[in-house]
Structures are given as C-alpha cells and as structure tokens.
Amino acid sequence: MTATSSPSPRLTPSGVPHAGGTGTLGDRTVSRIGYGAMQLERPHTDRDTAIALLRRAVELGADHIDTAQFYGDGFVNGLIRDAFRPEDGVTVVSKVGADPNPGGTLPLRPAQRPEQLRASVEDNLGSLGLDRIPVVNLRRLDVGPGLRAEGDQVVDIDDQLAVMTALRDEGKIGAIGLSGVTLDGLRRALPADIVCVQNAYSLVARGDEEMLRLCAEEGIAWVPFFPLGGAFPGLPKVTGEPAVVAVALSLGRTPAQVGLAWLLHHTPNVLLIPGTADAAHLEANMAVGAIELDEAALAALAAVESRSVDIALG
Template sequence: MTPPASPSSPVTATGASRAGGAGRLGDHTVSRIGYGAMQLHRLTEDRAGAVAILRRAVELGIDHIDTAQFYGDGYANELIREAIRPEDGVVVASKVGATPHSDGPAPMRYAQHPAELRADVETNLKSLGLEQIPLVNLRRPTTQGFGLSVTPDQVVDLDDQLAEMSALRDEGKIGAIGLSTVGADDLNRALPLGIACVQNAYSLLAREDEELLRACAAHAVAWVPYFPLGSAFPGLPKVNEHPAVLDIARALGVTPAQVGLAWLLHHDAGTLLIAGTADLAHLEANVATGDVALDSGHMATLDAIRTE
C-alpha cells in the first residue's frame, strides 16, 4: 500500500499538499496531520459514509492512518482496505497488545504474550489486505486504565515482546516497530532495535511525559500523542474547555480544538497527529489546524498552563 517516500516531500503520492506539512515516521515521510480510525465504529450503519471520510482524508493530504484490529472488532481495518488504494501512498500504522472483547466490560482486552502479538499481526494483515503492515505499535498496559484492567497473567516482560516484534519485522510481516503507553526506561530498552514512534496519552493539559517526548526528539523517534485534546478519563482534562485556549481561539477566529492541536504541532517538530472523527466537517477542521499560526505570545501563554 505504501510506495517509497520522497524525503521531506511537501506533497503526497496523490499530489495533495501534506496536511500539516511533512513529518517523519520511521523511514517514511508522512503528513504531520494524520487520521485515527478509532471513531469509525460509530458509522457501522453508514459504511458508505465511513469510506467517504477515508477518501476525503486522502484528498485533504493525509497519508498516515492509525488503526487497530480492536477498533470496531476489525471494522476500521475493513474500511481502510476498501477505501485506501495502493496509489494513495498511505502509511497504515496498526497496533497490537489488545484484542476485541465485545462481551467484556470494555470493548477490548489486553493480549500481551508474544504468541498473541503474532496472532494479532496476522489478523491485521488479513483484515487490511496487506502483505506487510508499514508500522505496528506495541501497546503496553498502563496504570491509568482508560477502561482496561490488566490481569496478572497479562504482565509480560518487554524484552520478550520486543524479540517477537523484531522477528515479525525480520520476516517482513511488519515494516517498523512503535511503542504505545510506555515510559522512558521502556524506550531506552527498545532503542537498539530501532523504534519509529511512541504513542502515549499527551496533550496541552497532560504533559507528564515531557521528558519522554524530549528523549524521542533526541533519537529521531516520532511522537504520536493519543487523547491530544483530553478525554473523559481521569487525569486527562479537556483542552477545549481551558480559559486560555478559549481566549486564543476567539482572538484567532478558530475553534478551541484547533488551538489545542496547533499547540502540539508547534511544541515539537517531531509530533504527528492522529486525531480521529466520524464527521466530515470535523475532519476538515482538523486538517485546517495546519494553517493555525500561534505566535510567540500565544505559545508562551499556552506553555505557562503547565505551571498552574
């Protein structure tokens, strides 16, 4: 699905300007504003509408799509397979470490053992219709929960997991390895294998991983924050409700969400966004974030929120 990328090319394979400019994801040049497919499950009764969102994303210059088999129990992957064409040059990133669990308290459960990681890669390959997934993130358990709980039998040593991920890469089933919900020690242990990105919960109002972000920057590892605007989960306040964000949005004539996303792009040059939506207008607003110019005064105001 992904032809060789032209280093730092400002346009995608389709000729569209890369949304948010060009960024790096491992060996790939991608749009800094990507698309997260998690919300597509909301359109299970409107498959054509879901496909239209993915096609519109490509038209808008997005060539980095983030997905997982546990997004809608394979539904998101099936949509990507249907909507995305090889000539679009889209880098599809998936993740393993959890599997669908429709009968449980959460729609997914942890699946951390090496054999489970391998099985999930195989399932992703089938549902995406690919011979190789360009990038696969290893999602580790997190103490924050996010609706999931980890049982003792799912506590697996990172080195065992990395050995399996490396084997999958050597076999050509995955192109690159990423990490999700990890700490600095995890990154340091994994760096010798070559790590393309880190996906952690992070936003303007949740910057506990600032040092980890800097470590990623030092090693040319892409920073791909999830919950970039906060969430209903504890410890992840909603960015678009903060007074300073609201004030800057009014002054610039943009939405508070655009201010929050623009701050992420300005804060670190290696950041790639994967904000998701099931609404076309919202998708277009996310892409327009790349045109939101935050000056030094805006950035100083937003940066200072961390010290409140």
C-alpha cells in the same frame, strides 16, 4: 539523530500538499497531520459514508492512517482496505496488545503475551488485505489511561520486542512503534529501532516531556493520543481551559484547533492523528497546520497547568 519537520510544499502520493507539512515516520516522509480511525467503528450501518470520510482525509493531505484490529473487531481495518488503493500511497499504522472483548464491562481485554501479539499481527494483515503493515505499535499497558495488565498478561518488554522483531524480520511488519510505554521501557526498547511512540499527551497532560525529548533526540516520532484530553471521566479537557479559549477567540479558530496546533508547535517530531466520524470536524482538524501561534499565544498556553492522565480501568 534529531527528528525534523517542515511545511514542505512537496505533495502526497495523491498529489495534494501534506497536511501540516511533513515529518518522518521511520524511513517514511508523511504528513504531520494524519487520521486516527478509531471513531469509525461507530457508524457500522453506514459503511459508504465511513469510506468516503477516509478518502476525504487523503484528499485533504493526510497520508498516514492509524488503526487497530480491535477497532470494531476488524470492521475499521476492512474500511481502510476498501477505501485505498496502493497508488494512494497511504501509510497504515496499526497496533497490537489488546483484543476485542464483546459483552464485557470494557470493550477490550489485554493481549500482551508474545503468541497473542503474533496472532494479532496476522489478524491485522488479513483484515487490511496487506502482505506487510508499514508500522505496528506494541500497545503496552504500563501507563494510563486505560487497561492495565494483570496475571499472565504482565509480560516483560524484551519478550514482546523479540516477537515484534521476528515479525519485522519475516517481512510482516515494516517498523515497530510503542504505545502506553514508560521512559524506562522506551530506553530498553531503543536497540529494536523504535520509529514512533504513542502515549496520552496534550496541553493539559504534559507529564512525558522527558520522553518526548528523548524521542526528538533519537529521531522517533511522537504521536499523541487523546491530544485534547478528556477521554475518560476525571481527565482534564484542553478545550475547557480559559487560555485556550482566549487564544482561539483571538485567532477566529476553535479551542480544539488551538489545542492541536499547540502540539505541532511544541516540538517538530509530533505527528497528529486526530480522529472523527464527522466530515466538518475532519476538515477543521486538517486545517490546524495553517494556524500560527505567536510568542504571546505560546506563553499563555505554556502557563496552562499540566495534570495526570494515569487512570486505570478494568
């Protein structure tokens, strides 16, 4: 099965065109540009503004929202619960595999054991106010950047998938995704009917091309996080690349918009979830689906060097 997407004129449940056209997420048709809610854990003192931003994303054509219980220890999930009604038709995608770590050197700690994954799904259900979460990503800690598992947090993927499949069978989650996974891990997980993969991936970090091709062949959505690179010190940034800057100038766009547009052009199974807490940036992100990259621009961008993102923290 091959994943497909198109600039479909069909409307979202809210009655507006899908941002970036449509793609598939399991058995759902969603906008190719969604919204990553992680940055909403920052403005804790301005709840109304954060909720307004979520609703604005839907008004601009996003109909899937990426979140996690560990974003503000349930704070962001609570925003999503209060921002949307069932009739909005928003597909919520959450993730498990880490827990909040208040007061720690890092804000998160691994939570990879099966009982921890189950507890995290239950926490997500409670904070989101849902009976079932449409998609839940199992955040593995196999590849960077970010946390790595040690000790009893090193858990075989088959044991994790067993509890995720049980939760799906119980109706608590609708579908299973993977994040921070290796190519071998994805291959082992395919019998569990994986619907999406979230790995760090951008124009300047294209080490997962073989995995991306496998996802396309299997009808699995590719949902890159850190789509513009540069999330941690030492990581390259898409927006600093001369070729990206040059293409942006030629199109009258920003380098960030070109970096996101390249991802949409690169392969049809890409779904974007750019995040921001700024309304102007949100509108710029949602507009990248209208950017056309001609053969010359694509060739210039393809020549950008790809570098490693495999940085472990903790």
